Amino acid sequence: MSLLEFENVTLKFGGLTAVKDLSFAVEEGEVFAIVGPNGAGKSTVFNLISRFYDPYAGTIQFDGHDLLKVKPSGVAAYGVARTFQNIELFEHATVLQNLLVGRHRHRKTNVLSEILFLPSARRQEIANREKVEKIIDFLDLQAFRDKMISGLPYGVRKVVEVARALATDPKLLLLDEPASGLSVEETTDMRWWIDDIRRQMGITVLMVEHDMGLVSGVSDRVLAMADGAKLALGTPAQVQSHPAVVEAYLGKAS
Amino acid sequence: MRIVFKTNYMQDIRPWKDGYQLCLYLILLVVVAVAPWWLDDFYLGELTNVLIWAVAGLGLMVLTGHTGQVSLGHAAFLAFGCYANVILIEAGVPFLIAFPLAGVLTGIAGVTVAIPALRLHGIYLAIFTMALSILMDDVIVLAEPLTGGVAGKYLGGVEILGHLVDRWATPVQFFWLVLGVVVLVTLGYINLLRAPLGRSFIAVRDSEVSAQAMGVDIARTKMISFALSCAVTGWAGALMGMYAGAFNNESFNVLISIQLLMMIVIGGLGSIHGAFLGAVIIGFLPQFLSISKEYFGALLGGNTVAIPGLEFGVFGMILIAFILFEPMGMYGRWLKIRTWFELFPFYRKDMFKRQKSYLKTERLR
Numbered sequence: 001m002s003l004l005e006f007e008n009v010t011l012k013f014g015g016l017t018a019v020k021d022l023s024f025a026v027e028e029g030e031v032f033a034i035v036g037p038n039g040a041g042k043s044t045v046f047n048l049i050s051r052f053y054d055p056y057a058g059t060i061q062f063d064g065h066d067l068l069k070v071k072p073s074g075v076a077a078y079g080v081a082r083t084f085q086n087i088e089l090f091e092h093a094t095v096l097q098n099l100l101v102g103r104h105r106h107r108k109t110n111v112l113s114e115i116l117f118l119p120s121a122r123r124q125e126i127a128n129r130e131k132v133e134k135i136i137d138f139l140d141l142q143a144f145r146d147k148m149i150s151g152l153p154y155g156v157r158k159v160v161e162v163a164r165a166l167a168t169d170p171k172l173l174l175l176d177e178p179a180s181g182l183s184v185e186e187t188t189d190m191r192w193w194i195d196d197i198r199r200q201m202g203i204t205v206l207m208v209e210h211d212m213g214l215v216s217g218v219s220d221r222v223l224a225m226a227d228g229a230k231l232a233l234g235t236p237a238q239v240q241s242h243p244a245v246v247e248a249y250l251g252k253a254s
Numbered sequence: 255m256r257i258v259f260k261t262n263y264m265q266d267i268r269p270w271k272d273g274y275q276l277c278l279y280l281i282l283l284v285v286v287a288v289a290p291w292w293l294d295d296f297y298l299g300e301l302t303n304v305l306i307w308a309v310a311g312l313g314l315m316v317l318t319g320h321t322g323q324v325s326l327g328h329a330a331f332l333a334f335g336c337y338a339n340v341i342l343i344e345a346g347v348p349f350l351i352a353f354p355l356a357g358v359l360t361g362i363a364g365v366t367v368a369i370p371a372l373r374l375h376g377i378y379l380a381i382f383t384m385a386l387s388i389l390m391d392d393v394i395v396l397a398e399p400l401t402g403g404v405a406g407k408y409l410g411g412v413e414i415l416g417h418l419v420d421r422w423a424t425p426v427q428f429f430w431l432v433l434g435v436v437v438l439v440t441l442g443y444i445n446l447l448r449a450p451l452g453r454s455f456i457a458v459r460d461s462e463v464s465a466q467a468m469g470v471d472i473a474r475t476k477m478i479s480f481a482l483s484c485a486v487t488g489w490a491g492a493l494m495g496m497y498a499g500a501f502n503n504e505s506f507n508v509l510i511s512i513q514l515l516m517m518i519v520i521g522g523l524g525s526i527h528g529a530f531l532g533a534v535i536i537g538f539l540p541q542f543l544s545i546s547k548e549y550f551g552a553l554l555g556g557n558t559v560a561i562p563g564l565e566f567g568v569f570g571m572i573l574i575a576f577i578l579f580e581p582m583g584m585y586g587r588w589l590k591i592r593t594w595f596e597l598f599p600f601y602r603k604d605m606f607k608r609q610k611s612y613l614k615t616e617r618l619r
Contacts, residue, residue, distance in 0.1 A: 050467050076469030084467075090460035092524060093453070096266070100450070101457045105469035107450040111478060114449035115442045121449055122267065128450075129263045168468060 001064065003028045003172055003204050004049070009058030011044060011228075018044045019055070020229040026172070031198050031205040033215045035239070036225035037248060042208040043085055044228070046174050049206075050082060051075050063171060076105045079171035083161040083178065085208075091150045095141060095160050096132065098149060102167030103128040135166045139193065155186045162193070166201070173197060175207035179214050187214055194218045212240070224248070269444045287433060290426040298425055304537030305432045306493045311518050311529030312439055313486030318515065319523040320452065321479040322459030324376065326511045327367075327383030328487050330390035333506035335360040335488025336495035337394070337401050340409045349412040349419075353492055360488025361481040368480035372473050387508040394503035406502025409495055421497050432493055439486055443526055446482070455479055459524075509566075516573050522583025531584040535572070540565055582606075 002025035011019040019041045026032045034042045047053050048060060051072040060067040062078055070078065081102070090098050106128070109121045136142055139159050144152060149160065158178065165173055178194070179187040191214050197203050198218075209215050215222060216236035224231040224245045232242040239245055258265070258272050270276040289301055310332060317323050338359045342352035367386060374382050394401045401407065411420025419427045446452040454475050457465035462472050495501055513536060521532025543565060580587050586606070594601040 052463070052466075071471075072466045073469055073471040076467060082467050084464060088461045088464035088467075090457050090464070092460055093456050097453055097456065101453050101465070101468050101470070104450055104454055104457075109449065111451060111482075114451050115445050117445040117449065121445075124450075125267050125448070126263050129266070164464075164468070 002026060002061075003063055004206065005059075005061040006045070007059045007061070009048065009060060010056045011041075011048060011053055012056045018228050019048065020227070021058070022225075022228070022230055023058075024223050024230065024233060026204060026206050028171075028204055029198065029202065030220040031194060031207070031218050033219035033222045033236075034206070034208045034225060035210070035212070035215060035222055036231070039227075040225040041228035042225060043176055045225075046082060046176055046208065049075070049080060049174060076168055076170075079169070080174065081165035081168040081170035081172070082174035083158075083165050083176055085176040085180070087154075087157050087161055089149045089157055089161060089164070092148065094146050094148055095136075095144045095152075095163075096146060098160060098164050099132040099135060099167045100128055102164040103131060105168055131169070132167055135163050138166075138196070139163045155182055158182060158186075158190075159193075162190075166197070166203075170203060172204045172206060175205060175209075177208055177210065179209060179211045187211060190214065191217050212236075216240070267448060269448065283437070287430075290429060295425050298429055299421070300537060300541060302421075302425070302429045302432050303497060304533045305429075305436050306490055306497055307514075307517065307537050308530045308533035309432075309436055309439055309493065310487055310490035310514055311521065311533050312443055312526065313483050313488075313490055314514050315518050315523075315526070315529045316443070316446075316455070316486065317479050317483035319518055319525070319528065320447075320459060321455040321476060321483075323371075323476060323479065324380045324515070325383040325483075326380050326508070326515060327386035327390075328483075328514050329506040329508060329510035330383075330386045331360050331364060331484045331487040332491030332494060332510065332514075333390050333394065334363050334484075335491030336501060336506065337407070338488065339492035340407050340495055341400060343409065343412060349414055353489070356492045357485040357488040360491070361485030364480045364484025364487075365477055367484075368477050371480070372476050384508060384511065387506075387511045391503050391507060402502070404502055406500055406505070407495075408500045410499070412496065419496075421499060428496070435489060435493065439489070440526060447526075451475075451478065456524075513569070516569055518583075520572060520576050520583055522585030525583075525585045527585040527588070528583050531588070535584070536569075539568065539572075543568060 004026040006022055006024050009019055009022045010017065022041075022045070034045060036042050044053070048055055049062075049067065051067065051070060051074075055068070062080060065078055067075065067078075090101060093101075107124070109118075109124055114121050136145060139162065141156075141159065141163060144156055144160070149157060152160070158181070162175065162178065165175075175194070178190050182190060194205055194207070195218055198205055207219070219236055221234065222236050222239040223233045224239050224242065226244075226248040231244045231248055232239045234242070260266065265271070270279065286301075290298055293301060310328070313331075314325060314328050317325055335356050339352055339356035342355060343349060347355070371379060371382055395403050397403075411418045411423055413419070414431070417427060418424055419431050421428050454465065454470045457468065457470050458472055458475050458479075465475075466472055491506070498505060517532035517536045518528055519532075520535055521530065522528030547564075576583060582589070590606055593605065
């Protein structure tokens with residue numbers, strides 16, 4: 001069974017159909033990319049998975065669970081983590097605190113034990129810290145550990161967001177344009193990290209990305225969308241040469 | 255320049271950075287605790303007042319400074335805590351049970367209020383809570399059998415384990431009671447901030463969307479924040495009642511709410527230090543004003559007739575000055591000064607400048 005399954009999902013905002021009868025499945029252990037022109041509904045797909053929107057029709061299954069029955073804050077508990085297109089970090093907190101928020105879904109203590117900081121809370125903090133330190137090592141963030149987000153450059157924030165998502169120990173990682181606004185070197189780094197996330201950590205990656213170099217470099221399968229509908233689905237090479245995709249990006253040959 | 259070399263996770267988890275810092279805070283605590291020996295009764299009373307305001311400030315700080323929910327209605331919870339405490343004591347409940355219970359009841363009241371407030375943001379929440387503050391005035395009058403209405407209530411001393419604790423008869427004991435509450439609340443607050451719950455408050459403040467994506471239940475987190483905030487405010491209210499002795503429906507009016515909010519903004523939002531620094535300003539400003547008024551009056555040869563609204567005028571000006579020149583409040587200024595000394599001569603002017611980011615994911619709801 002696939003890890004994530006979209007079946008005939010439709011989402012409407014008033015008269016606008018943002019996602020049109022979309023079906024696709026993400027298999028465990030693959031890197032799956034969604035491409036498409038602006039306004040194609042790529043980020044909307046992410047927001048559907050995060051349960052920020054309720055679809056008009058269709059079902060979304062994750063790991064055998066019906067995601068539509070889960071509330072937005074419950075999605076993380078199933079092992080779905082995500083980043084945002086326009087970085088949504090906790091600005092007035094340090095990098096370390098941001099990553100520790102990522103551990104929130106593993107919280108076992110209650111209000112009282114935390115206010116008294118009982119040994120259970122202490123143990124939990126140390127365990128969380130160990131996990132977070134591994135991710136800091138993995139993404140080379142040591143230099144920024146105690147820095148406030150609001151003082152960090154854009155490229156680093158992008159990486160911190162990926163780190164925070166990884167800190168939740170996800171099964172599925174949603175990356176919304178991980179390379180947008182990054183320099184060529186940073187994009188290359190991101191490419192190797194995505195590769196390592198899949199290979200070393202065994203996390204399935206679903207990403208939205210415009211940089212075709214990155215997409216064809218790391219992804220196993222690509223879904224091309226336009227106007228909320230599926231255009232093509234296949235390997236990067238197949239999708240790139242698909243006539244409908246060429247038409248959506250470049251227009252019809254006259 | 256002092257560098258802390260970290261070799262252990264506990265160094266980040268424990269509340270103090272190193273022994274030096276711990277020593278400073280312990281010295282501060284001892285100096286304050288022995289205040290009865292170096293302050294006369296008048297200034298001891300003022301110090302007690304400052305500490306009570308600090309408790310109230312800590313209460314509002316949880317909600318506004320750390321969870322980002324503005325409240326202009328905390329005077330209502332001060333009143334609730336105050337009346338709950340007195341009514342329980344009059345019913346014959348011993349103080350050591352009545353006082354904590356007053357806070358718990360205020361917390362429960364806070365949650366009840368929070369339920370409709372959960373969907374409100376920013377200015378709307380401010381208006382909603384301000385209405386609460388105004389309503390509380392009428393509620394106290396209407397609930398006359400319980401609250402004594404306009405005539406108000408009077409609370410003399412209370413007895414703790416056979417010792418009389420009274421603002422006027424035994425100011426020293428009352429001071430220690432307040433100090434004890436301050437220390438306990440502060441320790442609880444520190445613990446909260448280094449635990450997942452405190453971080454989820456900050457997460458809700460800075461970005462609800464991503465907090466949700468990390469598995470933080472926004473509604474629940476805000477409710478817990480309201481509960482904790484109101485409970486602490488309730489304790490502050492109970493202490494204020496004991497400090498004032500007599501109080502009625504007008505003791506906790508909406509101006510107190512505004513003063514409380516101004517206090518934590520001036521002190522520095524989002525820090526425990528901010529609540530204390532703000533309380534010092536709020537507590538000592540009236541004294542400072544009356545002293546300086548006399549001084550200037552004598553200097554100019556004029557009279558010392560009270561100028562109506564002077565206090566609030568000066569508060570207002572201080573608030574405006576802080577928002578314009580030091581949005582991080584007194585604590586922010588202190589951090590800058592400290593960094594200047596620690597890094598001398600390498601401090602740069604823009605060290606605390608924050609990179610503004612205008613891009614935010616479209617607000618999804």
